[in-house]
Amino acid sequence: MSGDNPAPYLDGIPPDTLRKVQQYLKPFQLSKEKLKEVSARLYKDMLLGLERDPPYDAAVKMLPTFVRATPDRTDRGDFLALDLGGTNLRVIHVRVVEGNPQVLYSESTTITTEIKEGTGEALFDLIAACLGDFLVSRDLNGQTLPLGFTFSFPCEQREIDESILIRWTKGFKCSGVEGRDVVQLLKEAIRRRGDYDIHSVAMVNDTVGTMMSCGYDQRCEIGMIIGTGTNACYMEEIKNMKRVAGEDGQMCINTEWGGFGDDGSLKDIQTEFDVEVDKTSDNRGVHIFEKMISGMYLGEIVRLLLVRLAEDKLLFKGRTSEALRTPFTFETKFISEIEEQDSGLVNTLRILTDLGLEWESVDCAIVRLVCETISSRSANLCAAALATIANRIRTNRGLDHLETTVGVDGTVYREHPKFSMRLQETVCLLAPLCDITFHVTEEASGKGAAMVAAVAQRLAAEPAGQ
Template structure:
């Protein structure tokens, strides 16, 4: 994939040393740099390569525990088998539905495949917070209603439509069409779903309506969908990565190493199988305490799932803005920012959005248009250039740490696979919209391991991948 935002990245690189700490730029008399006090307050958020290599080692150990039948039940990084063993080969044809559920919105897609050509129609539906925290029956009835409306709008209610269900929460799978929810993440806490087969819950909700003909052919994680979507275009795609509201990765593993797979529910004659790592949980056993900061602990303590998903909380878009806010609040309280005056919005959890991080870092060096606009929204006007530069530094430290932790995870997977020319298919709002995330990952993965790789943006998200899984599964049937 061609490197994006190269000009922006080259400007950023001029301001960063090899140790990832900004130093003075050319024209230093025109543009302020972060003060020594600001850098010192943020030093725990700047990770060395030695720390990142230790993260890689510990993640590899956890993955091996998840794959082993003997340790899987107690493993933190579960490495769930997906039972997806066939990648698309370009011969898939027909109409296929995809349902992509993984955040505060979900998407329904109709994909028409004709060998290497495809046509896609889609619609996004909101999930009110009342449903995110209500009952499972209410949630799946809402999803079934939106599915039916979508199919009827296309006048396809009398056609049997195979469906691939992307369900972006930790699942224990017992086959391609049976997946039991392990835990809710990303702000969901619907009752009556944990431990249940979510395919059955969806099918029951569709049956209660009895007005559309939908055949659920597969359930998969968004990482698997991303990998499948990219593999349709690029046969070298062997890793799927999400860096958005949450973070997770899947990869192609040798079937013989997937000891935790249930015999009889897959073909042991196939050489490989996709593994859903669920690496967001990495760190729950304390193995990441050496890089956990006071800000991470505050994020965790105030989350709806304390002590859970610690790796994800250091990386993903659901938490990145809040991490930056906590750092900024500490700096104000210490009198290092805004003259020690903190507007009420900056003291309120969730008021510094993750999109602010990307927008502030997108300002050209020495110009602070986005930064000033955002600070004005928070009630801060007439701020100095030095304050703006300090705010930008805080945002860059938080986002760079996220990019480097993700890079350590991908480097660990590349080492484990031991193959050259692996393409990593990536989706998610953080990777897609942050101006430097791609380039930061490319540079750091190269530093942490020696295999050749490529990063590929999943242009159509995990939805097309879900339809492709359904297409491959329905053909196998």
């Protein structure tokens, strides 16, 4: 669990230098026993989150999504999907055939700063206008299709079609939206237009969409994102959820596992560099787990380490550059490029040169070692969290052995050359009684939103009590 086996490139680092560098890297190298401890702590926090009502003071919030089933082969039809998560609004036409969603067409509109900082009415009028234009362009205006809405902001979901915005993030500051039902605001904007209608709206978290987009796999009951941020969801027994009392069956839980450690439970594995990243962040003291493993922060952890090693004259002959001393100039994608099997050295030389650094071959080897150490810790911690969920599902069902599938998305998982392999190897060690298959999803937000709408439509059509 301390990273990959010793690599040949390490032979180019003088033994005394390597020993000193390893002293800085050792706190990032977590043993199997320590990862088991982390998993046990997350399991405890998940139980606390399930018991809290309301959940806001829980580190791992375990939010009900009101998605009560996964897709099956009977789900079919045409659906619309909206995806609002940052700089763009996407409108998507999805066709579901025997539980398999296919994107037929999509259009994207940039959300300007003026809209982000304007009124909520202006934002939802724009959404309604984009949806209306899409219906006309696709000759769908005469149809009344169910709509899945991926709205990637912190919300309190009260039903599948009722989601209250808690607070804006990602630069949005639209007035008159926080504390209100997003579905109602969308319906009001559509009514103001008066030229089309929608059948129903199902609200979707992006992690839930990732899971639901794998509807063709009947075993898919976990969704995971490891990209700029990180989160996971899974199917939990409703009887274990205090906030949804008196129901049978299952419901998808949005764990919000990025907040793991916000209560101090990860202090013993936080390094001084993790503490510095948190201290200088816009949301100090929250999303501690996310800051240790996600793409938004991995490059910055590496940068801080490189600066320290240079200050201690273990890198670049003790010299840095203005670029290296500037926060977030070492991008997380650089880690992936440096760890490429064939082009890693060439990429390393280019990146260090672009950062204004004077390097020798030993510097390139040390930089690669730092990158591998940080990305390996990320994969191992992510694996510990995923193993916790898999073990939870197995325990819930009283199974000796669980076979399950994870729908996964995110740039770190998809683009890093070794991340997925490291994660899967560690999961096998931490959840040995679980056989886990991974499906990397594409167009997850659109497909997943459509599948949530499809499942909601199917369940609504079933006789009561079935």
